[in-house]
Amino acid sequence: MKKLVSVLLIAVMVLSLGLTGCGKKDKEKPVLKIFNAGEYIDKSLLTEFEKAYNCRIIYETFDSNESMYTKIRTGETYDILVPSDYMIERLIKEDYLAKIDWNQISNKENLNPDVMGQKFDPDNEYSVPYFYGTVGILYNKKVVDKADLADGWNLLRNKKYKGDIYMYDSERDSFMVALKALGYSMNTSNKTKIQKAYRWLVKQRDTMDVVYVTDDVIDNMISGNKSIAVVYSGDGALIMSENEDMDFFEPEEGTNMWTDCMVITKSCKNTELAHEFINFMCDVDNAYLNSQEVGYSSAVQPAFEMMRDNDFKGIDAFIPRTGHDKDQVFRYQKNTLRKYYSELWTKVKAY
Amino acid sequence: MKHFKHMTGPYILWSAAFIVIPFLLIILYAFTDGGLSLMDASFSLDSFQEIIDPLYVTVFSRSFQVGLITTALCFLLGYPMAYMITKFDEKVQPILILFTTIPMWINLLLRTYAWISILSDNGIFNMLLGKLGLAPVSIMYTGISVNIGLVCNFLPFMILPIYTSLSKMDPALLEAAYDLGANKLQAFTRVVFKYSLPGVLNGVILTFLMAISAFVIPKLLGGGQYTLLGNLIENQFISVGNWNFGSAISFILAVVILFTISFLKRIDPDDED
Numbered sequence: 001m002k003k004l005v006s007v008l009l010i011a012v013m014v015l016s017l018g019l020t021g022c023g024k025k026d027k028e029k030p031v032l033k034i035f036n037a038g039e040y041i042d043k044s045l046l047t048e049f050e051k052a053y054n055c056r057i058i059y060e061t062f063d064s065n066e067s068m069y070t071k072i073r074t075g076e077t078y079d080i081l082v083p084s085d086y087m088i089e090r091l092i093k094e095d096y097l098a099k100i101d102w103n104q105i106s107n108k109e110n111l112n113p114d115v116m117g118q119k120f121d122p123d124n125e126y127s128v129p130y131f132y133g134t135v136g137i138l139y140n141k142k143v144v145d146k147a148d149l150a151d152g153w154n155l156l157r158n159k160k161y162k163g164d165i166y167m168y169d170s171e172r173d174s175f176m177v178a179l180k181a182l183g184y185s186m187n188t189s190n191k192t193k194i195q196k197a198y199r200w201l202v203k204q205r206d207t208m209d210v211v212y213v214t215d216d217v218i219d220n221m222i223s224g225n226k227s228i229a230v231v232y233s234g235d236g237a238l239i240m241s242e243n244e245d246m247d248f249f250e251p252e253e254g255t256n257m258w259t260d261c262m263v264i265t266k267s268c269k270n271t272e273l274a275h276e277f278i279n280f281m282c283d284v285d286n287a288y289l290n291s292q293e294v295g296y297s298s299a300v301q302p303a304f305e306m307m308r309d310n311d312f313k314g315i316d317a318f319i320p321r322t323g324h325d326k327d328q329v330f331r332y333q334k335n336t337l338r339k340y341y342s343e344l345w346t347k348v349k350a351y
Numbered sequence: 352m353k354h355f356k357h358m359t360g361p362y363i364l365w366s367a368a369f370i371v372i373p374f375l376l377i378i379l380y381a382f383t384d385g386g387l388s389l390m391d392a393s394f395s396l397d398s399f400q401e402i403i404d405p406l407y408v409t410v411f412s413r414s415f416q417v418g419l420i421t422t423a424l425c426f427l428l429g430y431p432m433a434y435m436i437t438k439f440d441e442k443v444q445p446i447l448i449l450f451t452t453i454p455m456w457i458n459l460l461l462r463t464y465a466w467i468s469i470l471s472d473n474g475i476f477n478m479l480l481g482k483l484g485l486a487p488v489s490i491m492y493t494g495i496s497v498n499i500g501l502v503c504n505f506l507p508f509m510i511l512p513i514y515t516s517l518s519k520m521d522p523a524l525l526e527a528a529y530d531l532g533a534n535k536l537q538a539f540t541r542v543v544f545k546y547s548l549p550g551v552l553n554g555v556i557l558t559f560l561m562a563i564s565a566f567v568i569p570k571l572l573g574g575g576q577y578t579l580l581g582n583l584i585e586n587q588f589i590s591v592g593n594w595n596f597g598s599a600i601s602f603i604l605a606v607v608i609l610f611t612i613s614f615l616k617r618i619d620p621d622d623e624d
Binding site for chain 2: 064066067069070073163171209210211213220224225226339343345346351
């Protein structure tokens with residue numbers, strides 16, 4: 001018996017040696033591990049970068065900032081992340097990020113100064129803007145009455161459209177909708193206001209039969225499965241370019257002005273390559289291809305202008321609203337407050 | 352046979368590393384309150400207190416309902432299918448069994464996405480209804496779509512054990528029953544069904560366990576509209592990051608499943624000794 005086992009073991013070892021032998025050439029290349037949101041990059045750019053810099057990219061995606069955080073927190077390591085504003089603030093505070101060496105980003109001039117220097121990272125010490133936008137309501141012009149749009153976020157509670165609404169499955173954005181509909185700040189820590197927002201969401205689930213989706217909202221709205229959806233402006237632009245019945249608006253009560261940035265983690269060893277990648281993504285042609293693929297408004301200004309004047313001409317969702325005083329940026333939440341929101345959010349979803 | 356005992360060694364190691372230790376960790380998380388890190392954790396029943404919320408009790412009962420409905424439907428569809436397969440020529444049977452398992456070769460996500468495009472509001476099913484001049488129905492993101500998805504995915508797990516039981520049956524038993532004056536129905540209930548009972552129980556246990564803890568299918572076909580235990584647990588672990596609460600739910604689910612199995616095993620005639 002023992003003989004058989006050892007023969008088998010040797011066979012397995014020899015085989016695995018042979019197999020790894022083939023992949024050896026690839027193994028020697030430097031590796032860059034990237035963690036980005038789903039449907040948020042033109043993948044051909046990754047292959048191009050691999051060729052140009054003779055490296056290997058491990059690319060993984062997440063479906064929300066929160067799930068990204070949990071994964072990092074449990075010990076998974078990445079070189080580059082693409083989180084949103086408030087999550088960047090949290091990662092900085094909890095010491096997960098390495099500083100950006102701006103001398104290595106020669107394409108710095110291409111970046112839109114308006115999306116730089118925001119409160120979550122005032123001097124852009126840690127973050128290089130990637131895409132930016134707002135959250136708004138995408139609606140089917142043929143179904144939704146123009147006059148109803150004056151309701152703003154409360155359009156999502158209009159009984160006329162019962163069973164015809166997609167909400168976005170994101171804790172902070174859902175609460176943003178409810179808080180804004182009630183006229184509060186989306187960064188509030190006032191528990192009475194948060195409770196009211198919670199009841200707004202529960203009531204909405206109860207009376208409107210809303211469906212919570214994430215990236216599948218894109219395909220669903222392109223095929224026109226429902227008439228109203230809460231979407232990020234970039235998804236809205238992409239959907240509008242495929243389905244001309246759709247239109248987008250940002251409610252008067254204010255919305256979330258978000259910025260997603262590329263950041264380098266403390267665990268990143270090959271920081272030079274990581275900087276090369278960030279610089280590569282800030283190149284005008286690359287940013288243009290990227291924006292074309294995902295539909296979001298690029299932080300690389302010339303690429304944004306090219307998209308605005310050509311591919312997405314006339315699609316207003318592509319030009320995020322600026323200068324509206326009720327629009328806000330998400331801020332970092334203390335642990336206790338975050339837990340309070342999470343518990344209520346779990347309840348909204350379990351309802 | 353004795354010297355084969357040594358060969359269970361690796362298996363014991365394996366189950367210790369991948370079943371026992373993770374389960375102990377779940378228990379540890381369930382009864383503490385330290386969040387993600389176990390370093391500064393202290394004993395606490397907070398998570399269990401949280402579950403008593405009527406809202407979560409609803410989720411529990413909803414999951415059981417889904418589990419029972421799925422199991423019942425799988426049984427009603429699976430038993431006749433398994434029975435019919437045994438009636439075919441012995442050379443044809445393996446091919447038919449192969450057909451029932453072919454869907455399992457395709458990725459579960461892919462199969463579920465296929466159901467989405469069939470059942471969605473503008474999907475294939477509603478298009479057919481439209482062609483027939485009927486009003487469209489909204490099936491997607493309801494209990495119906497979730498149950499359809501679950502039944503479709505778990506049916507093979509009901510058919511296979513029942514088929515295995517039935518195919519072992521000696522046809523002479525049936526002849527004997529007829530000889531002793533049983534009619535067709537009596538022969539079926541008293542001989543065939545009794546003989547297949549172990550297979551039925553295995554099938555029921557398998558499908559029920561999978562249905563009650565499923566989360567991908569309810570997530571995709573239920574659209575967050577239909578939260579089951581699996582979704583609640585996934586949500587706590589992946590996005591909320593409250594591992595203590597997630598572990599507490601998992602712990603209760605595990606206990607419930609253990610009781611269900613031991614109860615069902617008692618019915619099993621094979622286990623009498």
